[in-house]
Amino acid sequence: MKKFFDKIKKDYKYKKAGSGRRLDEENVVTPKSSSTSTGSTGSANREYGTSAANAQAAAAAIARLEKKMMPKSASNMNKATLRAAREQNAQAKQGDKLLVDSLQPPEEKKMEAAKILSVNGIYYTCPLSGEVIPKSDYVSHLETFLNSLEPVPSMETSVVKIMCLNTHRENREKAIEIIGKYLNNIKSNPDEDKYKKIKWNHKLFQERVHSQKGATDFLKSIGWAEETLDGIPYLVYKGTLEDIELALIALQTDEIPRPSLHRMPKLLSPTDGQQRVELPDDFFKITGNEVKKLHTDKNIQSQQLDMLMTQKMREDAALLNKRTYCYSLIRIRMPDSDYLQGTFNVYEKSSNLIDFVKENIIDDFNWVPFKLRSADGTFIFLENKEVLEKTLSELSLVPSATLTFCFYDAEIREQLPRKLIKDI
Numbered sequence: 203m204k205k206f207f208d209k210i211k212k213d214y215k216y217k218k219a220g221s222g223r224r225l226d227e228e229n230v231v232t233p234k235s236s237s238t239s240t241g242s243t244g245s246a247n248r249e250y251g252t253s254a255a256n257a258q259a260a261a262a263a264i265a266r267l268e269k270k271m272m273p274k275s276a277s278n279m280n281k282a283t284l285r286a287a288r289e290q291n292a293q294a295k296q297g298d299k300l301l302v303d304s305l306q307p308p309e310e311k312k313m314e315a316a317k318i319l320s321v322n323g324i325y326y327t328c329p330l331s332g333e334v335i336p337k338s339d340y341v342s343h344l345e346t347f348l349n350s351l352e353p354v355p356s357m358e359t360s361v362v363k364i365m366c367l368n369t370h371r372e373n374r375e376k377a378i379e380i381i382g383k384y385l386n387n388i389k390s391n392p393d394e395d396k397y398k399k400i401k402w403n404h405k406l407f408q409e410r411v412h413s414q415k416g417a418t419d420f421l422k423s424i425g426w427a428e429e430t431l432d433g434i435p436y437l438v439y440k441g442t443l444e445d446i447e448l449a450l451i452a453l454q455t456d457e458i459p460r461p462s463l464h465r466m467p468k469l470l471s472p473t474d475g476q477q478r479v480e481l482p483d484d485f486f487k488i489t490g491n492e493v494k495k496l497h498t499d500k501n502i503q504s505q506q507l508d509m510l511m512t513q514k515m516r517e518d519a520a521l522l523n524k525r526t527y528c529y530s531l532i533r534i535r536m537p538d539s540d541y542l543q544g545t546f547n548v549y550e551k552s553s554n555l556i557d558f559v560k561e562n563i564i565d566d567f568n569w570v571p572f573k574l575r576s577a578d579g580t581f582i583f584l585e586n587k588e589v590l591e592k593t594l595s596e597l598s599l600v601p602s603a604t605l606t607f608c609f610y611d612a613e614i615r616e617q618l619p620r621k622l623i624k625d626i
Contacts, residue, residue: 324484326461355419363416365458377414402435424449465544469626475541479602485529531602538620553590574605
């Protein structure tokens with residue numbers, strides 16, 4: 203087929219060259235008539251146009267034929283080659299980046315320094331052992347101490363266990379209520395044996411009574427004993443009505459030893475006393491971060507100041523603020539510029555601040571009258587009864603505050619030594 207189209211192209215070129223002539227002929231043009239010339243010219247134009255169109259059609263046909271004859275895999279091969287080239291290029295760039303990164307010096311990581319707390323936490327003084335215990339360890343310490351007192355818990359020890367070791371108030375009170383019903387049923391029906399037996403595996407007893415620390419010990423201490431009747435374990439009462447009366451009184455007693463907050467007194471130098479106060483989460487009813495987030499929202503406070511708030515609205519807002527804090531860290535700047543630091547409950551009265559200072563002043567000079575001035579100018583002293591009755595929360599001395607120790611009379615100050623606080 204290709205030879206066929208080549209022959210057509212040769213014929214076209216040959217015809218285009220015109221008619222032949224001999225080489226020995228003179229180069230003379232014989233004139234023709236106008237009519238003959240005109241007819242001859244029109245015929246040549248028509249022949250030229252037809253031959254050109256045929257040549258273009260032939261060239262297009264050849265191109266189509268060559269395209270069809272090209273292997274189908276060639277185009278796919280070209281695509282695969284391009285894709286492989288792109289992937290190779292990307293890998294090369296990635297390798298260059300890794301090489302550059304490996305030559306760079308290691309990036310400096312800025313580590314945030316741990317905050318230095320102004321106080322390690324909240325500590326309690328155990329009313330029974332007298333030891334100073336972290337608040338988080340107090341219950342376990344008290345339980346260990348009570349278990350070590352006697353092999354068989356007495357009624358008094360069992361009551362302390364019930365009241366002090368069960369921190370969930372609602373569950374504790376429910377257990378006391380059920381035990382009271384057991385005892386009152388026996389007291390009202392002393393001859394009814396059914397009230398003197400408690401099935402050990404009874405769901406109510408297990409979930410509401412036995413689950414509370416000290417509750418079963420209390421029952422045993424007043425005459426209940428474990429027995430098996432018809433293959434079923436029971437608690438059977440074998441005590442007296444007098445024991446019942448004493449037990450009911452014991453369950454209602456308020457004479458329960460409570461831990462006292464340890465002040466963790468500390469004497470700070472002038473430099474340390476002026477450092478920013480950093481408190482642990484134990485000081486708050488919510489976490490320290492939540493407190494900071496709460497106080498960074500100044501819009502709420504500004505809205506409260508701008509709007510017309512009723513007295514009830516202001517009291518509610520103040521109550522919400524009080525519920526945020528449990529404890530307060532108080533610093534008292536002494537005349538020698540040292541700071542006396544102590545921990546207080548936010549609901550303690552300000553009179554406890556006066557007592558705290560007196561306890562830490564050297565014995566020979568704790569009789570000296572003094573005042574404590576807060577940042578807002580409020581004076582706390584023995585004669586100011588109204589202020590002494592207010593709590594730290596009411597005086598806005600939470601969660602931390604710095605007060606200034608002031609003498610009543612400057613002449614007294616001149617007669618005293620520079621250092622007034624004991625060695626702590």
